Amino acid sequence: MASKRVRSWFLRQAPKLSRSALVGVAATAADFAVLTALVQGAGVPAARANAFSLLVGSAANFLGNRKFTFSAAGAALGPQALRYGLIEVGAYAANTGLYALLVGPLEIQFLIAKPLGTGLVFLFYSYPLWHWVFRKRA
Numbered sequence: 001m002a003s004k005r006v007r008s009w010f011l012r013q014a015p016k017l018s019r020s021a022l023v024g025v026a027a028t029a030a031d032f033a034v035l036t037a038l039v040q041g042a043g044v045p046a047a048r049a050n051a052f053s054l055l056v057g058s059a060a061n062f063l064g065n066r067k068f069t070f071s072a073a074g075a076a077l078g079p080q081a082l083r084y085g086l087i088e089v090g091a092y093a094a095n096t097g098l099y100a101l102l103v104g105p106l107e108i109q110f111l112i113a114k115p116l117g118t119g120l121v122f123l124f125y126s127y128p129l130w131h132w133v134f135r136k137r138a
Contacts, residue, residue: 019068031056032111050099050114054092054096057118062081065130066134072135080133094121
């Protein structure tokens with residue numbers, strides 16, 4: 001019974017989930033560019049560089065999802081940004097902790113650990129909660 005509900009939810013969400021994934025790819029590209037520049041160009045340790053690059057990706061993700069995925073650009077920016085910020089504090093902690101685990105004890109290469117960790121956080125934490133962030137007011 002639960003698996004049917006989950007499958008039904010994913011089928012209903014497929015178009016929006018696809019748009020959000022495209023926004024995520026663009027945001028991740030920005031994140032990767034900053035991460036790579038800091039690690040390979042500036043010699044910043046990977047875990048520290050990741051903390052900063054996540055902020056860049058998060059800003060790109062907010063703006064892209066606001067406009068493209070949820071068509072919520074007409075709503076007040078402030079409340080959305082506040083709700084997004086609250087959700088992203090949790091996502092930031094989950095991404096940073098999971099990334100440190102992947103590149104540390106699990107010894108996964110930093111450019112492989114990045115999409116693995118952020119993908120898991122996106123699918124099981126961020127995307128479901130963004131419906132609250134960008135909800136339409138009656």
